[in-house]
Amino acid sequence: MTISPPLHLFEAFGVELEYMIVDAETLDVLPISDRLLHSEDDLPVSEVEHGDMAWSNELTHHVIEIKTNGPHPTLAPLATRFRNQIRQINSQLLSHNALLLPTAMHPWMNPERELHLWPYDYSPVYTAFHRVFNCNGHGWANLQSMHLNFPFADDEEFGKLHAAIRLILPLLPAIAASSPWCDGQKTGYLDSRLNSYVPNSRKVPSVTGDVIPEQAYTQEEYHRKILEPMYREIEPFDPDGLLQHEFLNARGVIARFDRNAIEIRLIDVQESPLSDIAIASLVTATLQRLVNESCTSISQQKEMEVASLRTILDQTIQDGERSVITDRNYLRQFGISEPQVTAQEVWCKLFEDSRKQISASHPDAIPSIELILKEGPLARRMLNALSEAPSIEELRTLFRSLAECLAEGRAFHGL
Structure with missing residues (x-):
C-alpha cells in the first residue's frame, strides 16, 4: 500500500456546504434527505460520491451536505463544482415538489415540532446526541454552515495554523452572517445561528467551551487542554462511548488529527457557492499572511487569550460589520494602529492587503x-x-428570491 505524504499548509482545501430541503411552494422544511442519499439498490446511505464531489447526511433529515470528495488543490473552480451539484439535487427534488434553500437558519422553522433526526446508519450517534443535549432547539435542528478545512503536516504547522485561525474567528460573522431571523421574527443578531449555537451544549460545557478554542499549539497540548477534559465530562452521559471522539468538539474551529486537518465551523452558509468560495478565498489569503508573520510574529499571535477573542466574537455575532473593535493588541495583529475601527474597516484593510494574491489565484472572487x-x-x-417586522409571507417572498440565487449561482443584492 502506498502512503501519500502529508499535505502542507495551504496545499489543498476541503469545503462543505449545508442546505435545507424545503417544500417548493410553502418553503417549510421537508425531512427527505434520504431521497437523495441512496445506493444503486435504492437503500439509504450516509454518503453518495459524485466524482470529486460528494453528498452526505447531517444530524437532521431536512439538511444535506455537499462537499469536496477529499482535499482539493485550489478554491477557484469550486463555486462552479458546487453549483453543478446544486442543480443536480434540485433536479432530483422536483419530483418531490421540493428544492434547496440557502442561508444559515430557516426563518420560521419550529424545531420542537419539525425536528426529524437522520434515521439510518449513523442514527445511534445522533440518538446519543439527542439524549444528552435535547436537539429540539434551533442550535441543533436549524443551522447550516460552511466548513472550511486546511491541512497541516506536523506539530509546527498545526501550531502556526491554529494560532492564525483563532485570530480570525471573531471577524467571520462580519462578512458571513446570514441568519437575522428566527421563529418568524428579527432576533437582533445578524448571526442568529451562532447566537443559538453557543449555548447548545450547556449540559456538558466543555463540548463548546468558549467557542474560541484554548491556546493549544501541539497535538499533546490540544488533547490535554481540550479533548481529554471533554471526554471526561461527557462520559457519565455516554456510557457506550459513542460520542467520545474528535467530532464531539463543537468549538468554532476544531482539530481533526485523524486526517491532519483543522476545520473552521463558524461561517454561515451564503446565498450561493459564488459567495461561499469568495469568503473562503479571503479567509485563506488572510490566514496565509498571518502564518507568514506579515504583521506580528507567530509567538505574538499565540498570546491572544480566549476571553479577548470571545468579547469581539460576541460583538460581531450581534452587529456584524458595524461592530466597533477597541482591543488594540488584537488590531495590531492585522497591522492596524488606530485605537478603534469597525469590523468592516478591518476586513477592508485585509482585503486590500490580499487583493493582488486573490486576483491572481481566484479573480472571480473579487466582485463578491x-x-x-x-x-x-x-x-x-x-x-x-424587508420592513422592520416582516410578515411570514414577506419572508417567504424573500427566501424564494434566495432560493433562486442558489439555483442560478448568483449573489443577492439588497435593495
Whole structure:
C-alpha cells in the first residue's frame, strides 16, 4: 500500500456546504434527505460520491451536505463544482415538489415540532446526541454552515495554523452572517445561528467551551487542554462511548488529527457557492499572511487569550460589520494602529492587503468580496430588503428570491 505524504499548509482545501430541503411552494422544511442519499439498490446511505464531489447526511433529515470528495488543490473552480451539484439535487427534488434553500437558519422553522433526526446508519450517534443535549432547539435542528478545512503536516504547522485561525474567528460573522431571523421574527443578531449555537451544549460545557478554542499549539497540548477534559465530562452521559471522539468538539474551529486537518465551523452558509468560495478565498489569503508573520510574529499571535477573542466574537455575532473593535493588541495583529475601527474597516484593510494574491489565484472572487464589503454581509442585505417586522409571507417572498440565487449561482443584492 502506498502512503501519500502529508499535505502542507495551504496545499489543498476541503469545503462543505449545508442546505435545507424545503417544500417548493410553502418553503417549510421537508425531512427527505434520504431521497437523495441512496445506493444503486435504492437503500439509504450516509454518503453518495459524485466524482470529486460528494453528498452526505447531517444530524437532521431536512439538511444535506455537499462537499469536496477529499482535499482539493485550489478554491477557484469550486463555486462552479458546487453549483453543478446544486442543480443536480434540485433536479432530483422536483419530483418531490421540493428544492434547496440557502442561508444559515430557516426563518420560521419550529424545531420542537419539525425536528426529524437522520434515521439510518449513523442514527445511534445522533440518538446519543439527542439524549444528552435535547436537539429540539434551533442550535441543533436549524443551522447550516460552511466548513472550511486546511491541512497541516506536523506539530509546527498545526501550531502556526491554529494560532492564525483563532485570530480570525471573531471577524467571520462580519462578512458571513446570514441568519437575522428566527421563529418568524428579527432576533437582533445578524448571526442568529451562532447566537443559538453557543449555548447548545450547556449540559456538558466543555463540548463548546468558549467557542474560541484554548491556546493549544501541539497535538499533546490540544488533547490535554481540550479533548481529554471533554471526554471526561461527557462520559457519565455516554456510557457506550459513542460520542467520545474528535467530532464531539463543537468549538468554532476544531482539530481533526485523524486526517491532519483543522476545520473552521463558524461561517454561515451564503446565498450561493459564488459567495461561499469568495469568503473562503479571503479567509485563506488572510490566514496565509498571518502564518507568514506579515504583521506580528507567530509567538505574538499565540498570546491572544480566549476571553479577548470571545468579547469581539460576541460583538460581531450581534452587529456584524458595524461592530466597533477597541482591543488594540488584537488590531495590531492585522497591522492596524488606530485605537478603534469597525469590523468592516478591518476586513477592508485585509482585503486590500490580499487583493493582488486573490486576483491572481481566484479573480472571480473579487466582485463578491467587494459586494460584501460595500453592502454588508448577507444578513444585512436581507434585513435591508424587508420592513422592520416582516410578515411570514414577506419572508417567504424573500427566501424564494434566495432560493433562486442558489439555483442560478448568483449573489443577492439588497435593495
